[in-house]
Amino acid sequence: NAGVTQTPKFRILKIGQSMTLQCTQDMNHNYMYWYRQDPGMGLKLIYYSVGAGITDKGEVPNGYNVSRSTTEDFPLRLELAAPSQTSVYFCASNTGGLYEQYFGPGTRLTVT
């Protein structure tokens, strides 16, 4: 049981490039989340999903897109990367309700 996995661990992008951050969970969780953590700050929600085919915006969705075609996968797409998207990105999942969110190890993204 690997839990929540994220790839890549590190990435450097040039301004204007695009990329997809991958997130996979093997716990059959319906709920999945993408957060970003800027230096010295807490995590802020980008997008979330409550099941395959159902997604919604969080607090800071601009510049990102998501899709959820399967229960296991919740990729985050960055279009036209900007320096303001330099951050650490965390994916998380849970069964909903009271239950804790399980976090992946994060992806450190630098846009230069």
Added chain:
Amino acid sequence: AQTVTQSQPEMSVQEAETVTLSCTYDTSESDYYLFWYKQPPSRQMILVIRQEAYKQQNATENRFSVNFQKAAKSFSLKISDSQLGDAAMYFCAYRSATSNFGNEKLTFGTGTRLTIIP
């Protein structure tokens, strides 16, 4: 919208001593959950302790306990017998208990960096 405030950017404590990390929150809801997460240098977010707002009894997990003051909207974390492995960023987080679409997300504070002095 809910907000979570951690007013101590950094704290330090001698090994084996006790330290308390502060957290306040603002909400108009009566039913919610509060969490403390630990983030060591590995970046992994680890749940330390959870408190349900409807419970008057403070949650305890081994050396970790909380002081939950609902009227004051305060949720502090006490770490007893501090160990070197406790060194990390600690985040306080809030989650609504209302089961509506969109309420499952966590709202985080800005964190407190805890240093353990040997």
